[in-house]
Amino acid sequence: MNKLDNFKAGFIKENPVFALYLGLCSVLAISTTLNNAVGMGVAVIIVLTVSNVIISAIRKVTPSEIRIPVYIVVIATLVKIVEMLIQAYATDLYGTLGIFIPLIVVNCIILGRAEAFASKNNMLDSLIDGIGMGLGYTFGLIILSATRQILATGILNFSNPFTSEMMFEVRLIPADYVISLFSTPAGAFLTFAMIAGALEAYKSKASKKVKEVK
Amino acid sequence: MAELFTLFITAVLINNIVLTRFLGLCPFMGVSRKTSSALGMGGAVTFVIFGASMFTYALYHLVLNKYGLQYMDLITFILVIASFVQFTEMIIKKYSPALYKSLGVFLPLITTNCAVLYVALDNIKQGFDLIETIVYSLAVPIGFTLVLYLFSAIRERLDLSDVPAPFKGNAIAMVVAAIMALAFGGLAGLV
Numbered sequence: 124m125n126k127l128d129n130f131k132a133g134f135i136k137e138n139p140v141f142a143l144y145l146g147l148c149s150v151l152a153i154s155t156t157l158n159n160a161v162g163m164g165v166a167v168i169i170v171l172t173v174s175n176v177i178i179s180a181i182r183k184v185t186p187s188e189i190r191i192p193v194y195i196v197v198i199a200t201l202v203k204i205v206e207m208l209i210q211a212y213a214t215d216l217y218g219t220l221g222i223f224i225p226l227i228v229v230n231c232i233i234l235g236r237a238e239a240f241a242s243k244n245n246m247l248d249s250l251i252d253g254i255g256m257g258l259g260y261t262f263g264l265i266i267l268s269a270t271r272q273i274l275a276t277g278i279l280n281f282s283n284p285f286t287s288e289m290m291f292e293v294r295l296i297p298a299d300y301v302i303s304l305f306s307t308p309a310g311a312f313l314t315f316a317m318i319a320g321a322l323e324a325y326k327s328k329a330s331k332k333v334k335e336v337k
Numbered sequence: 338m339a340e341l342f343t344l345f346i347t348a349v350l351i352n353n354i355v356l357t358r359f360l361g362l363c364p365f366m367g368v369s370r371k372t373s374s375a376l377g378m379g380g381a382v383t384f385v386i387f388g389a390s391m392f393t394y395a396l397y398h399l400v401l402n403k404y405g406l407q408y409m410d411l412i413t414f415i416l417v418i419a420s421f422v423q424f425t426e427m428i429i430k431k432y433s434p435a436l437y438k439s440l441g442v443f444l445p446l447i448t449t450n451c452a453v454l455y456v457a458l459d460n461i462k463q464g465f466d467l468i469e470t471i472v473y474s475l476a477v478p479i480g481f482t483l484v485l486y487l488f489s490a491i492r493e494r495l496d497l498s499d500v501p502a503p504f505k506g507n508a509i510a511m512v513v514a515a516i517m518a519l520a521f522g523g524l525a526g527l528v
Contacts, residue, residue, distance in 0.1 A: 144363075144366060144507055147359070147362040147363065147366070148359050148360050148361070148362050148363075148451040149359075149451075151359040151362070152358065152359040152360075191419070191445075191448070192416065192419055195415050195416070195419055195448070196412060196415075196416070199411050199412040199415045200412060202411060203408065203411045203412065206411075207408070222455065222458060222459065222462065225411050225454070225458055226360075226451050226454060226455060226458075228411060228415055228454065229415075229448075229449045229450065229451045229453075229454050230449075230451075231363055231446075231449055234449055307518070307522065308356055308357045308359065308518045308522070309515045309516070309518035309519040309522060310515075311359070311515075312511050312512070312514040312515035312518055313511075313512065313515040315511050316504070316508045316509070316511035316512045316515065319507065319508040319511065320501075320503045320504045320508040321503070323502075323503040323504070323508065324502075324503035327502070327503065
């Protein structure tokens with residue numbers, strides 16, 4: 124697989140959220156607004172990329188029996204750094220994401236990529252994989268959050284996380300027609316199921332087409 | 338006593354960790370195909386959450402807090418949890434090889450079960466004392482086991498039904514989870 128394919132795989136075919144079902148906890152819990160999604164996505168991209176590079180760099184000196192504890196310590200340290208930075212510079216975001224920032228440590232995507240990819244590949248490939256998978260995760264998160272936010276409130280908006288200044292706001296559905304179910308936990312599961320089903324239908328259609336051409 | 342009971346009911350039913358906090362979803366999706374493995378997983382998770390919470394509680398109050406090292410919480414907690422899971426795995430392997438086989442890869446993955454770290458962190462964050470910590474760290478995994486068991490029973494039935502092709506597998510399970518979340522939402526007025 125060349126580098127570009129490697130990068131693209133994370134978006135649709137191997138989208139960590141909808142196709143591989145990784146990192147579901149944080150995805151469902153914080154996907155209520157676009158702001159949360161972007162903040163969480165950026166935090167995960169940073170942790171995933173840096174941890175992939177570090178783990179790839181130390182892969183030859185790590186004894187394989189204790190590799191998981193080693194990875195976990197690397198990841199936990201990075202997450203703590205990111206958590207402290209968010210707390211210091213983006214207080215509002217820290218307030219809404221709350222306990223889900225430290226829980227990035229146990230996000231399966233990060234340990235999963237460390238074990239499946241970074242421990243076997245060189246630093247450059249691991250860097251690309253980290254960014255690609257991180258963007259795929261963020262992409263999935265944004266789609267889910269935007270859908271839920273539009274259906275539940277009718278508004279799509281985004282504010283600068285550092286200054287809390289509103290950057291844009293559009294009303295897509297009149298206030299009388301919104302369905303508040305979608306901001307509840309049940310709505311999260313339901314939206315997720317619909318998107319995952321749609322993606323699966325799209326994929327099987329695409330593979331049928333490939334077969335017909337052949 | 339009444340407060341402790343409220344804490345217990347809230348953690349088991351109202352703020353159920355899986356359906357309202359979305360934690361521990363990986364084993365929830367992964368080992369919920371059979372009721373027997375769901376119960377085994379529930380037992381293992383209960384043991385790990387309770388044990389790890391006791392350890393981290395002691396560690397935080399006797400060591401980290403005393404020496405002003407609160408920022409090390411995440412790193413020390415995750416190491417405690419990882420060792421505890423390893424320990425549980427050894428016990429299960431020794432005493433119940435059949436359960437060990439049916440849980441498979443999900444057993445070591447309890448380390449990355451967000452529920453475990455969540456309970457450890459939440460005990461500290463909410464400022465619980467020892468008794469409250471004990472109640473809370475038993476109530477949360479009981480809620481987890483309850484929902485996991487109910488869910489696996491529904492899934493066993495689901496295997497026999499005719500599901501639209503794109504929804505087969507995890508997508509339909511998510512729809513079931515949504516309906517369960519709605520049902521549990523009805524319990525919100527209980528306390």
